[in-house]
Amino acid sequence: MRAESRVAVCLPRTVNLVVALPAVIKAGGAYVPSDPDHPRSRVDSILRHADPLLVLDTEALASVDRAACPDTAPDVVVRPENTRYVICTSGSTGQPQGVAIPRGAVANYLATTRRRFPLSSADRMLFSxxxxxxxADTELYLPFTGGAAMVVAGKDTVADPSAVLDLIRRQGVTAVQAVPVRLAETPAKQAAEVFNMYGPTETVTWCSEARVKAGEGAPIGRPVGNTCAPPTTR
Structure with a gap:
């Protein structure tokens, strides 16, 4: 595998997925994530669009002879400008459109987010x-930058708001990321802090953040490190 070789990863939200994504990055490749629970037509469309070197799914993993795999680090050179992943969005066309995100941009995002939300070994973040x-980038990588634990929520749990709440309480989750509609189903009112995060795919997940105060609106907020935002952003 060479730097930026595309590897499609189509695995359920289990430990295999948590290991597979960093493995592709470690090998120098760029992963193309897709959800096996999405319609087959969408998954196939992403695969056609990405034209990956390898498709890593449950069947492919089952056929791997792990005993034959080397235990040494891959001999590959990558740079900040090399692609880390290609995420497919629907945009305005309704069809998957790939956006290539460089390694350096993700590293910058995680470094900034870690400073603003310094998770430690005492924390647990929900991966849902x-x-x-x-x-999902934040849930996948932020916990490990500070030694926190990741609590993986399976698809059946995610589909049931009460099950999500039970998992949060049972596993002692201290950090949760969710879209606004999902926050209505989680104990947001019990949180020590709530933040509004904003950003399109092209700017690497979130490009600004602002603390939300009860009874007030949710401004876009300030930009992440090494970036700037229009003067109208508060």
């Missing part, structure tokens, strides 16, 4: 977002 949505 489909990997096909770039919002």
């Amino acid at each position: 977002t489909t990997v096909a949505f770039d919002m």
Whole structure:
């Protein structure tokens, strides 16, 4: 595998997915995430669009001879400008459109987010977002930058708001990321802090953040490190 070789990863939200994505990055490749629970037509469309070197799904993993795999680090050179992943959005056309995100941009985002939300070994972050949505980046990588634990929510749990709440309480989750409609189903009112995060796919997940205060609106807020925002942004 060479730098930026595309690897489609189509795995359910389990430990295999959590390991597979960093493995592709470690090997120098660029992963193309898709959700196996999405319609087959969409998954096939993403695969045609991405034209990956390899499709890593449950069947492919089952056929791997792990004993034959080397235990040494891959010999590959990558740079900040090399692609880390290609995320497919529907945009205005309704058809998957790939957006290539460089490694350096993700590293910058995680470094900034870690400073603003310094998770530690005492924290646990919920991983409940489909990997096909770039919002999952925060849940996938932020916990490990500070030694926190990741609590993986299976698809059946995510589909049931009460099950999500039970998982949060049972596992002692301290950090949750969710779209606004989902926050209505989680104990947002019990949180020590609530933040509004904003950003399109092209700017790497979130490009600005602002603390939300009760009874007030949710401004876009300030930009992440090493970036700027229009003067009208508060």
